[in-house]
Amino acid sequence: xxxxxxxxxxxxxxxxxxxxxxxxxxxxxxxxxxxxxxxxxxxxxxxxxxxxxxxxxxxxxxxxxxxxxxxxxxxxxxxxxxxxxxxxxxxxxxxxxxxxxxxxxxxxxxxxxxxxxxxxxxxxxxxxxxxxxxxxxxxxxxxxxxxxxxxxxxxxxxxxxxxxxxxxxxxxxxxxxxxx
Numbered sequence: 760x761x762x763x764x765x766x767x768x769x770x771x772x773x774x775x776x777x778x779x780x781x782x783x784x785x786x787x788x789x790x791x792x793x794x795x796x797x798x799x800x801x802x803x804x805x806x807x808x809x810x811x812x813x814x815x816x817x818x819x820x821x822x823x824x825x826x827x828x829x830x831x832x833x834x835x836x837x838x839x840x841x842x843x844x845x846x847x848x849x850x851x852x853x854x855x856x857x858x859x860x861x862x863x864x865x866x867x868x869x870x871x872x873x874x875x876x877x878x879x880x881x882x883x884x885x886x887x888x889x890x891x892x893x894x895x896x897x898x899x900x901x902x903x904x905x906x907x908x909x910x911x912x913x914x915x916x917x918x919x920x921x922x923x924x925x926x927x928x929x930x931x932x933x934x935x936x937x938x939x
Contacts, residue, residue, distance in 0.1 A: 782923040784897060786857030786879040792829060794887045796821045799903035802914060803931040807899055812837040815935040819903065831861055849878060882920055891917060893926055900926045910939045
């Protein structure tokens, strides 16, 4: 019996995590890129290396381009209050309306598959007032809003659905002043 205890505990933990993921981790079935375009404010994110210095006023601005791609401009304030900006481009995934691929590498590296990262809109307000971005790995997650702040009750509901999709919501970082 003592030998079975570690296995039983491991099985129970694995099963509990699998049961938490009650919603499929898929992109939304429809995404109107014209409505999605514009400025979004980050409400929360799972820590990523490239955001390590961002502490406030984090935004993502999406601009449709003539070639069918989307210009991406990420900006934030660092710990010293200096504005940091990163420019990139996103491209739609054919046949997958809620999926994009994004890159911040220079144009001359666009042919390299590894410079493109998955960008899935996994949850979206019908009026495009908030969005949740993740991917197949569940290693990153952003909660975005058209306004710089979000009501705690709305945030909690969004986080609960992200947890049901298997995202590590316990790791979410909230920049200064994002919740009402």
